[in-house]
Amino acid sequence: MSTPEFKIRIGPGIVEGEYGLPGSQPQPAGQDRNFSPDPIILATAGLMNKWLGFWGRINDSKIRGKDHLLEPDTVEVLGTHLWKLILENDVGKELKKHIPAEGKPAIRLSIEFDDEADARLKGLPWEFLYEPDNSWYLAAKTELLLTRYVSTPKGRVRVSQVGEREEVRALLIAALPEDRIFSGEREDLRKLQTALTDVTRLTVPAPVTDWKPDQIAQQLRRTEYHIIHVVGICRGEPGHAQIYLGDGGGSFQDPAVFVDTLTANPIRPRLIILQLCDYIDGDATENFERLAPALIKRQVPAVLALQYAARQADQVGLGKQFYESLIDGDHIGAAVQASRNRLRNSLPPHRFGMPVLYLQEDGALCARRSSGYVTTTPTGASSTPWAREVMYDVADRSSGPGKEEMDRIIDWVVGLDAGIGFEEALIKIRERVLTVPHDKATQQVYRDMSKALRDMEPRHGRV
Numbered sequence: 436m437s438t439p440e441f442k443i444r445i446g447p448g449i450v451e452g453e454y455g456l457p458g459s460q461p462q463p464a465g466q467d468r469n470f471s472p473d474p475i476i477l478a479t480a481g482l483m484n485k486w487l488g489f490w491g492r493i494n495d496s497k498i499r500g501k502d503h504l505l506e507p508d509t510v511e512v513l514g515t516h517l518w519k520l521i522l523e524n525d526v527g528k529e530l531k532k533h534i535p536a537e538g539k540p541a542i543r544l545s546i547e548f549d550d551e552a553d554a555r556l557k558g559l560p561w562e563f564l565y566e567p568d569n570s571w572y573l574a575a576k577t578e579l580l581l582t583r584y585v586s587t588p589k590g591r592v593r594v595s596q597v598g599e600r601e602e603v604r605a606l607l608i609a610a611l612p613e614d615r616i617f618s619g620e621r622e623d624l625r626k627l628q629t630a631l632t633d634v635t636r637l638t639v640p641a642p643v644t645d646w647k648p649d650q651i652a653q654q655l656r657r658t659e660y661h662i663i664h665v666v667g668i669c670r671g672e673p674g675h676a677q678i679y680l681g682d683g684g685g686s687f688q689d690p691a692v693f694v695d696t697l698t699a700n701p702i703r704p705r706l707i708i709l710q711l712c713d714y715i716d717g718d719a720t721e722n723f724e725r726l727a728p729a730l731i732k733r734q735v736p737a738v739l740a741l742q743y744a745a746r747q748a749d750q751v752g753l754g755k756q757f758y759e760s761l762i763d764g765d766h767i768g769a770a771v772q773a774s775r776n777r778l779r780n781s782l783p784p785h786r787f788g789m790p791v792l793y794l795q796e797d798g799a800l801c802a803r804r805s806s807g808y809v810t811t812t813p814t815g816a817s818s819t820p821w822a823r824e825v826m827y828d829v830a831d832r833s834s835g836p837g838k839e840e841m842d843r844i845i846d847w848v849v850g851l852d853a854g855i856g857f858e859e860a861l862i863k864i865r866e867r868v869l870t871v872p873h874d875k876a877t878q879q880v881y882r883d884m885s886k887a888l889r890d891m892e893p894r895h896g897r898v
Contacts, residue, residue: 438768438797439542441533442584445470445521445556446549452526454533457591457796464533465525472520477555480516483509484560487785488743510785514565514572520556522564531566535578543768543797544573547584560742562775562788575779575787580768582792585731588838590845594705594736594767594798595828597661603762603801605631606660607642608651610667610679610693620666627664630755636762636801646680648692652699661800662761663697664708664753678711678726690726698733702832705800706767708753709740727793734831737767737794743785753790764803768792822860822888823851829884835876844880857888864888 441454441464450470455461486509522530535542548557562581564573574581597603607624611617624642631639643651646667655663668679670687677687697707707730727738739753753774760770771792778786826848830841851863864881873881 438540438580438766439533440545441530441542442545442547443521443526443530444547444549445552447551447553450521450524450526452529454529465527465529467524467526470521470524472553472556476516476519480513480520480559481555483513483516484558487513487560490743490785510563510788511565513560514563515567517559517561517564518566520559522566527566531568534571534576537578539578541578541580541769541772543580543582545582545584547586560788560791562742562791563785572779572787574772574775577772577776580766580772580797582768582794582797583727584795585728585793587732587734587795589734589831589841591795592731592734592736593796593824593827593831594794594800595832596799597705597801599802602636602638603662604658604660605637605639605662605664605758606655607639608646608663608665608667609642609644610646610665612668612679617668624666627754631758634755634758634762637758648680648696652696655697655699659700659702661705662708662758663704663706664710665697666710669711690729693726694729694733697730698735703733703735706737706739706761707735709738710753711741727791731793731795736798737792739767739771740791740793741789742791743789761800764799764801766797766799767794768797822855822857823848825887826851826860826864826884829887830880833880833883835879836874840874840877844877861885861888 439454439456440461441452442461444451444453448470449466449468451466452464453461454464518527521527530544533542546561561583562574564581565571566573573579607628609621609624611620621642621644624644628639628642631637643654670677670679678690678693680686680688680692697704709726711726727740730738741753756777757770757774760773761767765773771790774790775787778789827845830844830848833841836844847867851860855863864885868878868881
């Protein structure tokens with residue numbers, strides 16, 4: 436079963452909502468076609484976001500009483516401003532109707548910005564959205580899985596699971612200058628690697644401590660890593676950011692080099708974590724304004740970025756416990772939401788809104804082990820893929836047929852019943868091959884689907 440999704444789309448002069456299951460036709464859920472963000476509220480939210488960006492420096496300082504400088508009310512005011520900017524309309528009313536009651540199965544809440552949307556809106560920390568009537572932080576509700584969405588030419592990119600007998604491989608990378616000022620970040624990365632050695636079924640080699648694109652790309656081509664965790668720095672204005680890429684002598688470069696390096700292997704990582712900060716003021720909006728969407732458009736299923744500068748991954752919810760959740764079979768969205776909940780009562784109080792998650796459709800990195808027939812639950816518990824998901828993954832990875840033909844194949848797969856069994860799926864494939872004319876490249880896609888289904892059958896006893 437797929438998790439229902441409430442999507443908020445934001446573009447020039449419009450905010451609209453829709454609700455439904457991924458892969459099916461969503462239903463309209465409110466719209467505002469006269470959308471014009473209040474300039475005072477927009478400027479205030481931007482200023483408060485800038486203040487949060489400086490908090491890392493304040494926290495590392497010797498200022499007395501610094502823990503009281505950022506009160507919980509500050510974040511509440513920011514979250515209320517964010518709600519007023521885009522959801523004080525029919526879309527917000529519809530969203531409140533669809534938020535499940537406490538303890539009920541979760542739905543996914545995704546936010547998508549049009550390419551032409553106001554850049555000032557894109558750069559705001561939407562993970563602090565606060566619904567004032569019910570006093571809800573949407574990112575801290577267990578009944579919601581808050582993510583951001585980026586459209587891709589090939590449609591939704593799904594998270595494919597690591598084989599049951601395969602180790603999950605994670606690579607930690609430091610894209611940092613050699614200055615002593617960053618020695619703490621390098622040491623934190625080594626501490627994270629040490630902590631992760633205790634996680635069953637997870638392999639983490641020694642961190643890459645120098646960014647050398649050719650060597651890193653070669654390592655990624657040689658070994659398929661399921662998770663890549665990068666600690667680094669950026670500089671520049673949002674939309675015109677540069678990222679530090681050592682390259683021997685050390686330099687700041689266009690993020691395209693960074694994206695090319697991390698996607699060197701045609702088999703993309705299932706998850707890329709961006710733990711980046713700004714060189715001057717700690718503003719990490721480059722994470723989710725440019726880098727994360729660029730990686731998603733390269734068919735990386737999930738990108739998790741931090742909105743603000745942060746050290747010590749364990750202290751920002753991305754450490755050992757987060758990795759254990761992924762290995763145990765939690766969906767990526769559910770694992771991130773659980774991290775937010777753990778950070779909700781920590782100091783400083785804005786930590787829970789730091790993780791920004793991009794993905795098209797939530798999924799599990801690993802199958803949750805259990806006996807008998809395994810299904811995916813909408814609350815984030817994971818499972819072995821259903822037949823339709825196996826077929827989708829095969830089609831999504833294929834590059835043989837042209838785009839129009841691939842779109843037809845994917846539309847056909849998505850149109851199948853979500854609970855279709857493996858035997859029935861094989862029959863459907865045979866029927867389609869016999870009744871619809873195909874070229875050799877398309878026939879190969881269907882052969883690959885059949886093979887993938889047969890490989891799954893004996894392992895899971897589904898037929």
